[in-house]
Amino acid sequence: MTALALARSWRPKTFSQLVGQDHVVKALTHALDQGRLHHAWLFTGTRGVGKTTIARIMAKALNCTGEDGQGRMTSEPCGKCPACLEIDAGRFIDYIEMDAASNRGVDEMAQLLEKAAYVPSNARYKVYMIDEVHMLTNHAFNAMLKTLEEPPEHVKFILATTDPQKIPVTVLSRCLQFNLKQMPVPLIVEHLEKVLAAEKVEYETNALRVLAKAAQGSMRDALSLTDQAIAYAAGKVSEEAVRGMLGTLDDAYLIRILDSLITKDGATLLNISNEMGERSMSFSLALADLSSLIQKIAAAQIVPESVLEDWPEAAEIHRLASVLTKEEAQLFYQISITSRPDLSLAPDEQTGFAMTLLRMLAFRPGNETPKVGGVSNSSGNAPPAGLAPRSSAPAAPTITAAPVVVTSPVSVSSVSASAERPDWHALMRQLPVKGLVQQLAFQTELQDWHDSAAGVRAIVVTPMPQLASDASVGRLEDALKAHFGKPVKVTIAKSEKTEKGEIEVKTVAKVDAQIHQEKRQNAEQMIAQDPFIQQLEKEFGAKVVGGSVKPL
Incomplete structure (x- = not known):
């Protein structure tokens, strides 16, 4: 006989067996007990948090007759009467499950x-x-509105x-709505421990943590992954086997990455990338695991008690939190999360990952810039991302061996980044600001x-001083500080005037x-000169609508 999947054999059959949805269970059981x-x-x-399961339990609770056949509606269905047994078996004629994905039309x-x-x-x-x-x-929604609002007394609707x-909104207003929560990792681990103990399968708790994290809040996914892990390990469900199955990193790799950044x-960063490949x-x-670890480190720096001592990596988190500065932790976290979408744009994922690690190294606050043309950068900082100092004779990008850092093109005559004004327009376009702050920047x-060691003072002019509120200027300064790694003071100056009026501001x-x-x-102009367009205009009197042409 073929064994049932864990997700099916361990599907809850009563409200008391449900995990992680206490707020929903409480409301439904009270309603059933009070007959309201x-x-x-x-x-x-x-997916996988219990929507269909709760629907089946509700159907049993509404129709349970008890073992003696004389029972009433209850919040604790017996599981032994014909209604309960047939609903569990999926053959109860008065419980109809409909998949709207395949029956979505008005006729159905x-x-x-x-x-x-x-x-x-x-x-x-x-x-x-x-x-x-x-x-x-x-059309299907409109067809069901009236019945959904005033159904026959013998009909109940459960939507998921x-x-x-x-x-x-017309449908939402006719229903009692319950939002089922995602399952937290500790709760999934606790449930998996019960399941594997009952199934008599040996396991490592850290392996269950990895499975729970990979399930992303879904208990069904966690059970399915556990099924896969049991088959993959062919015995004890170990952390090594689970990570090999999922292709995830163990904490040792992540610690090595951060230690190499410190x-x-x-060279070690590139070796780690090669090992992973x-x-x-x-x-x-x-990158997801790395950003998660860095988040825990950043939290430990602000709230040390946020680190739970039963975490296997607790000691390393405390150590790294004391070695890394808060600015470094924030920078590494930002680079790790923003680089994930870029992996699909890289020549291959390994190259994209390696470049992410090098980016962390290159823009680490206080990092030394390699020598270019025999002269080092006197500022002690790598040129800002996406901005190269102005130069009449740019040199080729340079790569050094230890540490490996890629620098933006700079010239020997302008190696001092502190003496160079940035390309303000390019800088404003790339700053991560939105709304009114972005409007002010533009x-x-x-x-x-x-530019000095203590910070930067930027004097700017704007034709729209009404945008330069204290709050907006402050947020612009914060974004510039995060970009350059040191304080930036922005001063809004008045536009210069001549006899003919104000000088035009090139914003x-x-x-x-x-x-x-x-x-x-x-x-x-290209459209107008196109021979085919000219032929259409000549033979059919066609005209190009003014303003309709948009450049690519």
Whole structure:
């Protein structure tokens, strides 16, 4: 006989067996015990958190007759009466599960509602469970509105979805809505320990932590991964076997990466990347694990008690929190999370991962810049990301061996980054600011730049001083501080005036608009000179609508 998957054999059959959804269980059991039942419930939440399971338990609770056949509706279904047994077996005629993903049209909904008018065959209530209800068409939603609001007394609706934002408000307002929570890692680990103990499978607790983290809040995914791990390990479910199955890093790799960043050992960073490639590890998951570890380190720096002593990596987290500065932890975290999407753009994932580690090393606060052309950078900092100092004779990018750091092109005559003004327009375009702060950044022009060891003073002008509130200027200064690794004071100066009026301020927005205008004019000129367009105009009187041409 084929064994059932753990996710099926360990599906909860009563409310007391449900894990992690106490807020939903409490509301439903009270409603059942008091007989105050709504006619429609909506369960929302990610996959594998118990939506369908709760629907089946509700169907049993509504129709349970007890072992003696005389029982009433209850919050504790017996599991032994015909209704309970048939619902668990999936053959109860008055419990209908419908998949809206494959039955999403108005015709299918009309057939369902037509059958709803008939009384149950052998139950108190006819229960309709519509899964992934957000997949229904608008016409199907409209068809069910009236019945959903005032169904026959013998009908109950249970709707489930992973995407409640796509459900019309008219439907939401007719249902009691319950949002099911994602399962936290400790809760999943605790449940897996019970399951494996009952299944008489040996395991390592750290292996279960890895499985729980990979499940991303889904208990069903956790059980499915555990099934896979049992088959993969062919015995004891060990951490090494689970990491090999998932292609994830163990903490030793992550600690080595951070230690190499601390010691500025670029060669070791590249060796670690090569080792991971040889073991076919997932570089995307590696960055996720690295960012998770750095987050714990950053938290330990601010709130030391946030580190739980039963974590295997607790001692290393405390050690790294004392060695890394807060700025370094924040920078490494930011680079690790922003680099994950870039892996798909790299020549291959290993190259993208290696460049991420080198980026952390190159822009580590206070990092020494390699010598270029025999002269070192006197500022002690690598040029800001995406900005190269102005130069009339740029030198080729240079790579040194220990540590391996890639520098932006600089010239021998302008190696002092502190003496060079940045390309303000390029800098404003790349700063991670939004809303009013971005509008302020785009409406400025740099007038003067004073760079010293203590910090930077930037004097800018803007044609829209109303944007330069204290809050907006402060947030712009914070973004510049994070970019350059030292304080930046932004002073808003008044525009200079002449007899003919104010001097035109070449803001980022104005320069961008001029560039776009030039591109549009060039595109319009190319369209006008196109032989095919000229033929259409000549033979059919066609005209190009003004302003409709947009440059690529």
